[in-house]
Amino acid sequence: MNRIQPRFTSGSLRNIFSLKQQQQQLFSRTLRPPHFKITSINRTLGVEATSKLASTSAKTSPPFIAMSQDVFSQLKEDHQIVRDLYQRYLKESSDEERQKIANTIIREVSVHSTTEEIVLYPAFEEALPDGKQFADHSRKEHLDIKKNLYDLDGMKVTDSGYKEKLGATMEEFDKHAKEEEEEKFPQFRKAVSEEKLQELGKKWINTRPLVPTRPHPSAPDKPPAETIAGATQAPIDRLRDAPREFVEVSRSV
Secondary structure (H helix, E strand, O other), X not given: OOOOOOOOOHHHHHHHHHOHHHHHHHHHHHOOOOOOOOHHHHHHHOHHHHHHHHHHHHHHXXXXXXXXXXXXXXXXXXXHHHHHHHHHHHHOOOHHHHHHHHHHHHHHHHHHHHHHHHHOHHHHHXXXXXXXXXXXXXXXXXXXXXXXXXXXXXXXXXXXXXXXXXXXXXXXXXXXXXXXXXXXXXXXXXXXXXXXXXXXXXXXXHHHHHOOOOOOOOOOOOOOHHHHHHHHHHHHHHHHHOOOOOOOOOOOO
């Protein structure tokens, strides 16, 4: 099935600025707990889907709080969550459960990649001599992963070629994660203070709930444009996620 992929141009970004307040109000409504009445969303999705959206957001969206945990602990945790999800997918025999796991992989990688581009890569560029080169290299790897996830997002786990494409995507993700964990994370830790790592950790926690939950390969991949575009797309993605099923994900914060 052909799908129209959102395009982010300079003109559309100007529109994003002008509509920013309205979009932030919509986003705040999508994160309310189930007992709130969300009239506009009720009309769009119906009461059952709205309740599910609010319930899912409450369970999976980290709170808007500043926790004391450095940024690398959270990145490594994200990496391991995705690896574990893929192993669950490979071991699962039920198509229904595999679909839930695949949906969760797409969501987790999408959120992780955008948060990393907003929070960590600018810090790499500032602190490391080759930081800009590495950040650009990593953004290119993210783009390749996003393109694959975008294709997978329009498929079912039972479709021909799904398993192979997901496998290739996870292999690319793992290679990218290992490069960060084994090369750049140690370099960056030596280049900045522990206070800076904690500051980035807090920023990571507070940014995560504000980014899209679906892959958008044509979106900007650098702040501030990425931050603004993400704040616009995130509530739309969460509306689209409402009828979708996921598996539970546990994280430390």
